[in-house]
Amino acid sequence: MVYLLKFGAAWILPPGIFFLGLWFAAWRLYKKREKGLAGVLAALVLVFYLLCTPLVSERVMGALESAYEPPANPQGDVIIMLGGGAYPDTPDVSGQGTLCSSPANRLLTAVRLQRKLDLPIILSGGQVYSDSGPEAVIAKRILMDLGVPEDKIIVEGRSINTTQNAQFSTEIMREKGLKKPILVTSAFHMRRSVLNFNKCGMEVTAYPADYRVNTRHDFHYNKLKPSVSALDDNVIVLQEVLRALVTRYLE
Known part of the structure; x- marks a missing residue:
């Protein structure tokens, strides 16, 4: 029942209510003998609906995250942790400013x-934006709150994207x-990050973190429900693919 x-x-909630409304609009167009327009609308809504389902997002995101696996015994002389967003004035235990969820998860692995x-x-x-x-x-x-000595921490605070992360860290x-270097970043971000470091002439040991989906994908009908988080995962995958193409062929 749950x-x-x-x-x-x-x-009942967005985005599901919008799909119902648009499919109803497509049905009304069909009843008015606007079959071509009704078919196009229904098809577009179906594609958008599928992008909003965990059934699709788990498999698409899982394929991207499986590009690298954390090595059992990583060897290197430095750890590089890539940023991924921060809030400047939110309250924290030892001051102001906190990391967003992805870099916070990366930091747990790095420490x-x-x-x-x-x-x-x-x-x-x-600092990517003024706010x-x-x-x-x-x-x-x-990191210092967690006991990492200050002399073990090197701050690279100029980069505002992955390309600059690689350039300035190199x-x-x-x-x-x-x-x-042992590179720590989100699993979905690792393939493009490795590409950027390779373009800078630096071979890295990939240590992915911050996984967004499980490696096992069991079916349940709730994975057919529309979800904003599923859409977010699919958009992240599309962004990573597009940005990797730009990095590989245009930068």
Whole structure:
């Protein structure tokens, strides 16, 4: 009963209610003998609906996230953690400013690797917008709260995208004689990140984190309910594919 209520609620709230309304509009057009227009509208709504289902998003996102697996025994001389957004003035335990969910998950992986391997960490990420936070600076404060020594933290606070993450982090590594980076970023972001570092002449050991979907995909009818989070996952995949093409062929 609980699952059925969840499924029903998804069709009362957005985006489900919009699909019902648009399919009703397509049916009305069909009844008015506007069959061509009704078919086009129904097909477009169907495609959009499928993009909003976990049934599709789990498989599409899962395929992207499976590009790399975390190595059992990573070897390197530095850990690089890529930023992914921060809030500048939200309250935190030791001050103001917090990381968004993706970089916060990346940081958990990075700090555990640091404790295991005793390597320095390069925090790569600047202030992207006037109302966003300085990612690397905020991440440094949190790492120090978690017990990472300050002399093990290197702040790269200029980059505002993945291309610059790779460029500026590579510059720092070459200045310090570091040659074997372990790259920590979200699993969905890893393929493009590795590509950017390769273009800078730097081979990295990929250590993906912040997984958005499970590796096992069991079917349940609730995976057919429309979901904003499923649409978000599908949009992320499309963005990653597009940006990877731009990186590979236009930059």
